[in-house]
Amino acid sequence: MDTTTAIEIADAVRSGTLTAADVVESYLAEIDARETDIHAFNLVLADVARERAADVDAQVAAGADPGPLAGVPVALKDNLCTRGIPTTCSSKILGDWKPPYDATVVTRLRDAGAIVVGKTNLDEFAMGSSTENSAFGPTRNPRDTSRVPGGSSGGSAAAVAAGFAPLSLGSDTGGSIRQPAALCGTVGVKPTYGAVSRLGLIAFGSSLDQxxxxxxxxxxxxxxxxxxxGHDPSDSTSIEQPSLDLRVALDQGVDGLRIGRITDLPSGASPDVEARLDAAFDALAAAGAKIVDVEVPAFGYGLTAYYLIAPAEASSNLARFDGVRFGSRVNAPDTNQMYMATRTEGFGDEVKRRIMLGTYALSAGYYDAYYGRAQKVRRLIARDFATAYADVDVLLTPASPTVAFEIGDKASDPLAMYLCDTYTIPSNLSGDPGMSVPFGTGDGGMPIGVQVLAPALEDATMFRAAAELERAADGGAS
Structure with missing residues (x-):
């Protein structure tokens, strides 16, 4: 199939030059050929996709417009609720739980003509940076199957990188879209907090998830x-504004745009990543942008603040998984023993680690010292970003400190794994948008992503800079 982008596919299906059925069969064939090696999916929905494709083709035949994503296959991270279809969060505790409703984003995709082809693997309850923490086994990087795809949305990143779907959705709590996008060589976007409805996203950290x-x-x-x-009245965190208008900015170029270089950025990026970041600044400057040095002093505190706030919210959100209301249950003589047995068997090690850390941070006598202080640091980070954005339009940083690492390399060292999110976490704490754009390769020929950050609700400006980076990369970045 010559049409490979979502926009090309949708245009061809809407014009009748390509059928949605043919599109779906083409992508299902790719899944059949490589999924065993990659394990991007927890569930492939071949029959559901074929039925949906037939419906899209019927709409076209009747002269109707199925929508801007007509016939486009989409893969969904398996923490997004899908009515009547298992949604597991890659955890034993949810088993074969089938939600009674669709997430708002799933409904909006369907209304736009998209076709869901499967539910993708993730670190259990989105807690991880490598997609090795799944109860169903790790996902492998399509560029090199001995390496991780990043996480926690590794399955969604791998699905796009492998050609299993032109689009996928993930969730980003501390970098879980941008970091795997960088490691797999795809575009990955965390929008402004509240710009996309979280209804139907199984929560990890409610004030951070997007x-x-x-x-x-x-x-x-x-x-x-x-x-x-766009606004969803059923989500109390949804911003009351229409859907984002982004494509209008893609051809505007960056002439006169102020691009911030953070001079006090935390160290830790590998030389190949730093070289590609420098090349990105050079490319934007050559295109007419102005490079401005700025400081974001609290940026380096993001990691420590996050690993108190996120586990604290997780310990509260995951309390509902107790063997009573839904999901699996381990029978025991009394209720308290049943709770313990169910959660002991149902949760993996990383989830247990974060629940315990979060519960401790919220406990009497420690709340102010840990959780309360972390929230104060969060305010400092937001303030420092706002100060920097008074002088620049966007910021550039690495999306990941390194290229994709070998499977198992960091699995026994949680602190080393947490450092993978050094550059992505701060914008989750501030609520600002960020995205990773592929910009050449590094060690082992593996992809490197450059992160573009922008102020809240300036997603279009972020995309403007990202489009220029993409043009520069296509022009020979290596």
């Missing part, structure tokens, strides 16, 4: 985000 797309091009990512964004 849903966003993976794509092979910046334009495809912009279209997908336009489709899923």
């Amino acid at each position: 849903i966003g797309p993976f794509a092979t091009t910046v334009e495809d990512a912009a279209l997908a985000l336009e489709v899923i964004s």
